[in-house]
Amino acid sequence: MAGRGKSARRGWPKVWCAALLLAGVLWVTELATAPVLADEPVVTEEDAAAADAAPADQSATAAAATVADDALTGAPTDAPTDAVAADETVEAPDETVEAPDAEAAAEPADDVDADAAADAGDTVEPGDEANDTASLNHTPTFDGPIHILVIGDSLADGLWAGVYRRTRGFDDVTVERHTRVSSGLSRPDYYDWNAEIDEVIADEDMDIAIVSIGLNDGQPVFYEGRWDHDFGTEEWDRIYRERVVAFMTELADAGIPTFWLGLPTVRSAEFDQRVQHMNDIYREAAAETGVYFVETRAITADASGAYAAYLNDEDGRQRLMRANDGIHFTGPGYEMLGQALVDAIAQALGVLTDADGPA
Numbered sequence: 001m002a003g004r005g006k007s008a009r010r011g012w013p014k015v016w017c018a019a020l021l022l023a024g025v026l027w028v029t030e031l032a033t034a035p036v037l038a039d040e041p042v043v044t045e046e047d048a049a050a051a052d053a054a055p056a057d058q059s060a061t062a063a064a065a066t067v068a069d070d071a072l073t074g075a076p077t078d079a080p081t082d083a084v085a086a087d088e089t090v091e092a093p094d095e096t097v098e099a100p101d102a103e104a105a106a107e108p109a110d111d112v113d114a115d116a117a118a119d120a121g122d123t124v125e126p127g128d129e130a131n132d133t134a135s136l137n138h139t140p141t142f143d144g145p146i147h148i149l150v151i152g153d154s155l156a157d158g159l160w161a162g163v164y165r166r167t168r169g170f171d172d173v174t175v176e177r178h179t180r181v182s183s184g185l186s187r188p189d190y191y192d193w194n195a196e197i198d199e200v201i202a203d204e205d206m207d208i209a210i211v212s213i214g215l216n217d218g219q220p221v222f223y224e225g226r227w228d229h230d231f232g233t234e235e236w237d238r239i240y241r242e243r244v245v246a247f248m249t250e251l252a253d254a255g256i257p258t259f260w261l262g263l264p265t266v267r268s269a270e271f272d273q274r275v276q277h278m279n280d281i282y283r284e285a286a287a288e289t290g291v292y293f294v295e296t297r298a299i300t301a302d303a304s305g306a307y308a309a310y311l312n313d314e315d316g317r318q319r320l321m322r323a324n325d326g327i328h329f330t331g332p333g334y335e336m337l338g339q340a341l342v343d344a345i346a347q348a349l350g351v352l353t354d355a356d357g358p359a
Helices: 002-033 045-053 114-119 154-167 193-203 234-253 269-289 331-349
Strands: 066-070 075-078 146-152 173-179 208-212 221-223 226-229 258-261 292-294 310-312 318-320
Touching: 146 154, 146 193, 154 173, 154 208, 154 331, 193 234, 208 234, 208 331, 221 234, 226 234, 234 258, 234 269, 258 331, 269 292, 292 331, 318 331
Parallel strands: 146 173, 146 208, 208 258, 258 292
Antiparallel strands: 066 075, 221 226, 310 318
């Protein structure tokens, strides 16, 4: 009996090793199928309400996040969290908005307010406002309350708070959101925006759409059940561009003026190259579909065009605009983006102007 007891005790280490090995295999398998993310926690409605009473330099979102710094292999790496030196300053230049290409864009639809179209000027022209056969037509007249919907990933969550704060002085303007943290267009197996946008159009009351998607897309694209196409390859570009165009077209065909926010500068040089590549796709697709592309790189960079965490606000005060992950923004940073969008909407549609209320 004593001999059998010692033998049993000697066998336990083998059992534990086998169990640990099995757990390790399951963990690696889960990592292999998980999305490569560059996202952060959601900004709740309570956060936005609290932001009204908070100091202007308080961050609207959490700083912790991970970034796909090696998306060509699909392997996530931790984003640097070291603080950026306070002397990294730059005077923010004026924001610009890329209008749809004049040859590709059509005249405003007949039911769009003529004064609003005239106020837009020649610098920004709306594209084809609506498909006559579309069963869901949201083409706004802007003769009543204006409903703005912010759509996208975690950057859109923070952007929603920024747009809300920059439009709260206008009468009859509401800002809602339809967002999904860690989502994008490259991983429909995780969240399928191209399928979801139809339901968004059907269910949401919106006169203007603001879209911010892409921070999680610098990775291999999921297509026909596989990850065969690495970021930046010819097939990746083709598949991803088709999804962007399809997404934009759904909104355009419903007659919804749509403002697509270009991705900002990011701290990682490799990731920033991917961001610029995706911006090229968004810019071209916007010109093709009649969506307004709003540039952000100029206002999120220093004088040399590089990433900067500290920038001057509209009053010339130096502020921390970026979160510690080098991707997202602080409260003042999201307000900066929100103001850029308000300016773009005013320029393009003739609403949210100084005549309507304070910017």
